[in-house]
Amino acid sequence: MTVYLNGEFLPKDQARIAPDDRAFLFADGAYEVLRAYRGHLFRAREHWDRFDYSLKALRIASPANTDFASIASELLKRNNLADAEATVYLQVSRGAAPRKHAFPADATPTVYAFAAPFANPVEKWASGVKVITVPDQRWARCDIKSVSLLPNVLANQQAQEAGAHEAVLVRDGFALEGSLSNFAVVLDGVLHTAPRSNYILPGISRLVALGLCSALDIPVKEFPVAEADLKCAAEAMLFGTTNEVMPVVQINERKVGEGQPGPLTRKLQQAFRDYVGECQRRG
Template identity: 35%
Template sequence: MTIYDHVLTEGGFVDQNDLRYPFEERGLQFGDGIYEVIRVYNGTSYLIQEHVERLYRSAAAVKINVPFSKEDMYHKMEELLHKNGIDGDAKIYLQITRGSAPRDHVFPLNTNANLYAYVKDLPRPEAFLREGVSAVTQEDVRWDWCYIKSLNLLPNVLAKQAAKEQNCYEAILHKQGEVTECSSSNIYLVKDGSVYTHPAKKNILHGCVRMRVEAFCSEEGVSFIEQAFQVEDIWNADEVFLSSSTSEVMPVIQVDGKQVGNGVPGTVTRTLQKKYEEDAKLSADASLFSSEVAAE
């Protein structure tokens, strides 16, 4: 899949082949940074406000100064799409680190943050969305501040790899049996028409799509209950699904080799998938920035 040439940095736009940082970069040496992944449909970013707001919350939590104002960031993201001529489905990857300085655990003085953002093609996972996916369970060994979207993702990488080695799409994480979230998505259980998910505390990521799922449930009269559930509750559930910017609303039909519900995507999941698709289309139709950028 194509990674497009124009990359946004803290100093402006550069060609991806010209992107260089000093050897002592804190993101590389300490994971001292934050990131966002923003979904793009038909050339328009989806949930851009939610992603930018979360980016700044993460930055504040780890005391990193973002090089641009929020308003500038919105326009820079749209300009990034425009410069690369994006008119299809893609994703923006955006990363900010504390900067480049001689290696020391304490924050360096008078060091500016490093930022880069690029665009990559990303088709919708239509077959998975239609048919559902399998998952495995893994102990959640991450740190307690997962609400910060930091670069420290090694436990997530190991969990996702464990899922891949068992031919599964995702790893469902739990602490002593209590389900938190997944390696790269939030997770939900459907029982008797109600949706259950872990409360939005510091030990899970407050997903941008998760917020929309809650809104979709409200619009459809579906109870959205922030209540942790246990691993064993999964096999008594009527439905299970995931959400993330790249997975959208993804049905889970098997966990640890055991069938979930009827073994097919359920009614509530299908309803929320439809709401997601409608919302993404409306967002593209009502883009606040594309026409302004195109006119520049």
């Protein structure tokens, strides 16, 4: 596997990162994950903009002449993924420096990226998945895509141990988003999803899905979903780069609706798939 590290493409087993890199010591960095559909980077512009937003929020300047789009394309090529289903991961940390909390005066940010093959979760798309609800133990800047993901990791592990696909994070009585996805429910025929705020990541798939809702005349309310209302949801779903539109058929021990992916979810899921196909064709 060929990875990218600080201006070089090299075999992964030759990539070396300093032990005092601040990503290692402080989780001091930001990242992005993109889907590559047979070489086409899905909604790349939005991912680069969000990366820029996260890095600016953390006051990390990515090194000059770092072109994430070229790095991503080159990684796909060098790993024979240019015509395959893949994901691309990119990370920038504040760099290596003696361990002190405050920013080092002269550290050079570390840039690391890799591409990996990806298999669409076709069976789960068809059957729908179970989710569990867990307390949201994250900080108050969930809008930054920071590598500091321990609460997400713990929540996701809890889901896995409960035989669930995802953990939906509940803060102050509201089901805000998943550990690595956004979350929506259908209540009285209206798709409800948490509004953009510092308490959710502004997901690119969420953005695409909401655009498709508008094109399909599916009514949307960007409004926090009360945990107490989950039992009334006729349908539920997740949005994310690796999930696209994933039907949720069970929340904790309770079935959602009939326990099958609902009609609105199916419509949106198909529209998302069609949109992906269209983007691929357009190149």
